[in-house]
Amino acid sequence: AAEWGYSPTNGPDVWARLFPQAGGARQSPVDICTSIASSDSNLEMKKLTFAYESQSDLRILNTGHGWKVEAPQSGSRLEGGPLGEDIYQLEQFHCHWGETSAEGSEHTVDGRAYAGELHLVHWNTTKYQSFAEAAQHPDGLAVLGVFFDVGNESNDEIEKIVSTLSEIKFKGQFTDIPDVIDPTTFLPSGLGYWTYLGSLTTPPCNECVIWIVYKEPITVTEEQLVQFRCLSACSGEAEEFIVKNYRPPQPLGNRALRECNA
Numbered sequence: 001a002a003e004w005g006y007s008p009t010n011g012p013d014v015w016a017r018l019f020p021q022a023g024g025a026r027q028s029p030v031d032i033c034t035s036i037a038s039s040d041s042n043l044e045m046k047k048l049t050f051a052y053e054s055q056s057d058l059r060i061l062n063t064g065h066g067w068k069v070e071a072p073q074s075g076s077r078l079e080g081g082p083l084g085e086d087i088y089q090l091e092q093f094h095c096h097w098g099e100t101s102a103e104g105s106e107h108t109v110d111g112r113a114y115a116g117e118l119h120l121v122h123w124n125t126t127k128y129q130s131f132a133e134a135a136q137h138p139d140g141l142a143v144l145g146v147f148f149d150v151g152n153e154s155n156d157e158i159e160k161i162v163s164t165l166s167e168i169k170f171k172g173q174f175t176d177i178p179d180v181i182d183p184t185t186f187l188p189s190g191l192g193y194w195t196y197l198g199s200l201t202t203p204p205c206n207e208c209v210i211w212i213v214y215k216e217p218i219t220v221t222e223e224q225l226v227q228f229r230c231l232s233a234c235s236g237e238a239e240e241f242i243v244k245n246y247r248p249p250q251p252l253g254n255r256a257l258r259e260c261n262a
């Protein structure tokens with residue numbers, strides 16, 4: 001099948017031709033309209049809790065659509081909040097960015113885009129036997145979204161990612177991150193979030209994701225984002241830089257958008 005991407009000929013506007021789910025009624029991302037977010041009291045009751053391990057030698061790869069760190073963590077647990085009684089386990093994390101820092105996030109807040117967005121992808125190990133199986137069910141995945149704001153302090157954890165990007169310049173290349181990575185350090189200090197039922201934001205756009213988007217952004221530097229944009233979407237010498245890899249907001253429709261101010 002023709003390779004999907006983010007250009008006018010293979011981007012979000014034409015994904016539904018190749019991937020029918022992309023035209024569904026519970027697609028992601030969405031614009032988070034803060035005035036309609038209902039602060040759902042029982043979300044406060046069932047506090048969202050997470051426990052991650054620190055891991056070294058995690059594999060990072062250039063997928064052609066960005067970088068992705070494979071972090072299958074059988075010891076990790078994400079539970080509570082909107083996740084009912086099920087336990088979700090970290091599988092991978094990656095991020096989305098734009099050509100300039102004026103754009104780049106997938107979710108927007110009252111129409112405002114951030115400079116990028118980190119996604120920590122988890123799957124429901126209570127109900128399903130594998131990630132691939134979980135991705136076929138409406139409650140199969142839980143993705144934590146964290147916005148990037150551009151500031152003067154570089155983010156040390158992101159720097160561990162940036163320092164490997166020169167080794168995975170081309171699509172298909174991968175390397176191991178020598179540093180110890182603790183996914184907890186990617187999370188903001190304020191743990192308030194919005195949550196709604198949505199989808200993968202890339203093809204095949206499966207409608208299998210419980211989204212949890214943190215309200216507070218983390219800070220990265222312009223230089224760190226510049227390094228992301230130096231990744232190549234091609235495997236060969238041709239240089240087509242991955243300068244943008246975000247899907248624009250999709251209709252929320254009649255979905256509930258709930259918030260929890262932790």
Ligand SMILES: CN[C@@H]1CN(c2cccc(OC)c2)S(=O)(=O)c2sc(S(N)(=O)=O)cc21
Pocket residue numbers: 092119121135143199200201202203204206
């Ligand atoms: C290409 N899609 C990414 C990789 N994955 C993938 C790859 C192959 C098949 C597949 O079918 C389910 C999923 S994934 O499920 O880890 C995710 S999650 C996600 S996001 N932006 O919504 O957080 C993007 C991708």
Ligand SMILES: [Zn+2]
Pocket residue numbers: 094095096119201
């Ligand atoms: Zn993503």
